[in-house]
Amino acid sequence: xxxxxxxxxxxxxxxxxxxxxxxxxxxxxxxxxxxxxxxxxxxxxxxxxxxxxxxxxxxxxxxxxxxxxxxxxxxxxxxxxxxxxxxxxxxxxxxxxxxxxxxxxxxxxxxxxxxxxxxxxxxxxxxxxxxxxxxxxxxxxxxxxxxxxxxxxxxxxxxxxxxxxxxxxxxxxxxxxxxxxxxxxxxxxxxxxxxxxxxxxxxxxxxxxxxxxxxxxxxxxxxxxxxxxxxxxxxxxxxxxxxxxxxxxxxxxxxxxxxxxxxxxxxxxxx
Numbered sequence: 001x002x003x004x005x006x007x008x009x010x011x012x013x014x015x016x017x018x019x020x021x022x023x024x025x026x027x028x029x030x031x032x033x034x035x036x037x038x039x040x041x042x043x044x045x046x047x048x049x050x051x052x053x054x055x056x057x058x059x060x061x062x063x064x065x066x067x068x069x070x071x072x073x074x075x076x077x078x079x080x081x082x083x084x085x086x087x088x089x090x091x092x093x094x095x096x097x098x099x100x101x102x103x104x105x106x107x108x109x110x111x112x113x114x115x116x117x118x119x120x121x122x123x124x125x126x127x128x129x130x131x132x133x134x135x136x137x138x139x140x141x142x143x144x145x146x147x148x149x150x151x152x153x154x155x156x157x158x159x160x161x162x163x164x165x166x167x168x169x170x171x172x173x174x175x176x177x178x179x180x181x182x183x184x185x186x187x188x189x190x191x192x193x194x195x196x197x198x199x200x201x202x203x204x205x206x207x208x209x210x211x212x213x214x215x216x217x218x219x220x221x222x223x224x225x226x227x228x229x230x231x232x233x234x235x236x237x238x239x240x241x242x243x244x245x246x247x248x249x250x251x252x253x254x255x256x257x258x259x260x261x262x263x264x265x266x267x268x269x270x271x
Contacts, residue, residue: 031056033068033113035244035256039075040208040263041101041124050075050099052085054092054113057255067092072112078105101262109244109258116248120258127162127209128152130266131187137271139193146197146270149189150205156185161215163261164190165206168197177210177218201270208261217242217257 034055041047054068073085073094079102085094103126111118131151139147154160159180166174174192190207197203210218221240242257 029057030252031058031066032252033111033118033246033254033256035109035111035118035120035242035254035258037109037120037244037256037258039099039101039107039124039260041261042263042265043129047101048099049095049097050083050085052094052096052109054094054111068113070113072110074110075099076108076110077102078107101260103262105260107260111244116246116252118244118246118254120242120244122214122243122258122260123211124260124262125161125209125211127207127262127264128155128160129264130205130207133205133266133268134189135271140195145193145195146199148192148197148203148205148268148270150192150207150266150268151187151189152207153187154180154183154185158184159212160184161210161212162190163206163208163210163214163218164192165204165208166190166192167204167206168194169202175218175222177215177222179215197270199270203268203270205266205268206263207266208263210259210261213243214257214259 034057036053036055039050052073054071054073056066056068058065067090069087069090069092071087071094075083075085075096077100081100083096083099085096087094101124103124105124107122107124109120129152131153134149134151136147136149139145148166150164162178164176164178174194176190178190190205192203217240224240239255241253242255244254244256244258246252246254
């Protein structure tokens with residue numbers, strides 16, 4: 001009886017201790033502007049419809065991302081054309097339908113928000129097309145995952161940087177960046193695999209030409225988000241600054257990136 005009584009006390013203590021609420025006191029900071037300005041000219045389209053999304057940083061435990069409302073957003077090209085982006089219904093989504101894409105054209109972004117001026121400059125980078133897509137049904141560590149390889153031919157005698165986006169019909173997006181340091185002029189591939197990928201899924205594959213600066217930005221960003229990392233001696237995550245600058249108050253720097261690219265899109269149905 002004594003032993004049973006002691007066990008009941010122990011189990012009771014464990015069960016109540018598991019219900020303790022731990023309050024995490026996190027430091028707070030003033031919101032920063034987050035700029036998602038990815039202007040993409042899809043091959044075979046006019047490319048006149050473009051979207052820029054502006055949001056604000058939020059506390060860690062918040063479930064919603066606040067939009068940045070009331071900004072003045074313009075993009076100017078090297079031919080002195082000015083494209084004004086208009087906000088849609090206080091959503092933080094700014095739209096323009098008169099954009100003129102030009103390969104290797106230089107574009108200047110200007111955002112005026114809360115009496116501060118943010119700017120960035122980028123060149124519209126061309127991209128090669130996807131040649132074909134290859135599927136392997138025996139991939140992954142266990143040999144039962146579907147692997148997708150999207151082949152493309154890298155142009156010779158020039159440095160090229162690529163952003164791959166894989167979007168399946170479950171709206172799961174995977175991003176990868178590649179360079180041609182060891183594959184210049186060769187046919188190479190972008191790689192995608194997901195444990196939930198199955199036959200009849202529709203996969204949208206996008207390849208975009210990006211600048212070296214954007215490649216470096218995205219490469220660091222993806223490394224910090226790698227779920228398989230965990231080396232205790234690796235560099236700890238830090239704030240990654242893009243190419244957007246606050247001209248009015250440099251200390252109040254924005255997050256995000258302004259890029260202008262040509263994009264090729266390939267739709268593939270998983271076999």
